[in-house]
Amino acid sequence: MSAAVKPVGLGFALLGTTNTAPIPEDAAEAMFAAAWDMGLRRFDTAPLYGGGLSEQRLGRLLRTVPRAAYVLSSKVGRYRDFAAAVDNPRDNPGDWHDYSRDATLRSVEASLKRLGTDRLDIAFVHDCDADVPAALDGALPALAELKAQGVVGAIGCGSNVAATHLALAQRADLDVLMVAGRFTLLDQSAAQALFPLCLSRGIAVELAAPFNSGILATGPDHPATRFDYQTPDDDTRARVRAIQSVCRAHGVPLKRAALHYSAAHPAVTRLVLGLTAPEGLRSNLDDLAAPVPPGLWGALADLGIPAPTGDA
Template sequence: MSPAVRLGLGCAQLGNLYHEIDDERAHATVDAAWDAGVRVFDTAPHYGLGLSERRLGEALRGRPRDQYTVSTKVGRLLVGDPAWSGGQDTEGFAVPATHRRVWDFSRDGIRRCLEASLARLGLDRVDVALLHDPEEHQEVALRAGFPALARLREEGLVGAIGAGSKDAAVLTRLVEECAPDVVLVAGRFTLLEQPARETLLPACAAAGVEVFNAGVFNSGLLAVDEPSADLPYEYGPAPAAVVARARAIAAVCARHGTTLPAAALAFAADDPAVTAVVVGADSPEQVRRNAALAAAPPPAALWPALREAGLL
């Protein structure tokens, strides 16, 4: 990984993504990231119905405020569910479904969403605010949501503004039409797929827009030395052909004295527009492992070997 690229902590796991972790483990995960030099923390109301934001805010409390960057997202309002009868969330997080997520990219919705995030985080401002997954709501998000973020930036409640999405085309449109400060692209510039390289990354480089590259393990398949079919890909089951390709890449990595996750991290940083590689973790051990891998990039010979094998 280039020394100029920051390693960020993706905080979906702090919201009990896939399985429950306790407060102590969540706090220890953030502590481990801090000790490893991580200063970028990306969260969202969506992650555990606000649990991720609350835990992140608690773990950062007492840290020097000018030494870290908190990124959160807007567009999904959390609304209390008076009909809740003890059920669990159905969107991948092991939390009680006490609230509903309501899409709202209106001016008022954006403000309400950010104000609620600030309360959960215990902050008076956030460094980055991103329109969250606006692909199905592009017109209102770009025409109302983004100007609302710009207004919040003028008021000092937000530093940089932009959007986070798995859709590289939507983010490219934002860059071309709205002049954001930063975009977060998830799972679209990885060892397995690189559609962001075609238009988004060049557009960001030309416009001076920072890129946070997230989902670089494609939600799990690239996170281990020997990928298997039981690992998630794109937050669901991995197709057999994708698993086979990941295994083939892992085999080339092994022949070059490195590992699949080390290569995934290094590749994710390999574009001048990328200023942070955001990686999730649900334990201090995972944080320390990822930081160690990021600090020891693969040999240069790996990349031509992957290209010659038709794997990159």
């Protein structure tokens, strides 16, 4: 039993400074060339990633390909200093938030300059979890203005918190959401109220971070594995071991199961994966193209993981 293969995009956060060393220029060029050769045409970045460094570097890569051939998104509202050191990607000291109209307009203008383009296909309000009213009053109306002018093609929200997406989608006219890590083998919180609303309203869902920052790709015992950007605790590791055991019993690698699970929900229109070496990207695409055997989701249901298609 396998969901139809859904489109895949790439996130370029690792072109900016993170809590790991940034990807060197020659490696980034090789990754981008390989992704392009594999048919990927959906690319995402944000001014947060390296304080604009990711946008700047992605802009250089995009100069080698036709603008009409790809779909590009960036974000507004959450920022850090250029090339600043990062201790915690999720809640980094020194990051700041500004969801005002003026800051939003300035942010898009700066992103366009760094990316070397005259338009964004998608603009997301970024991580407004503690600032939903400000995003509704400032950032989203400003993005709607830019959409009316043709500077932005579609607007939405990018967040790791399902409740944030739901609060915005209930009160604003959104086109697309980038839901990070909230419909995975470890966390199905987006399926409870958000995904049904998206299906009823025709809001596209791009599902990012299907590996929850890595643990669902590497498994629980890799020394560098992460869960939601942090070192996983013992309970999380034990949970992943149980999931991995079920997957092995059905002849499915954990990584393959994680990708298929996140892609299977009817609300999910695309997976967005992190930038990785060409062989890793090829492995991910091969996993998505490979079948998932009948019975896997039912066996995982015994661990309390609901069927990804929403079926009982």
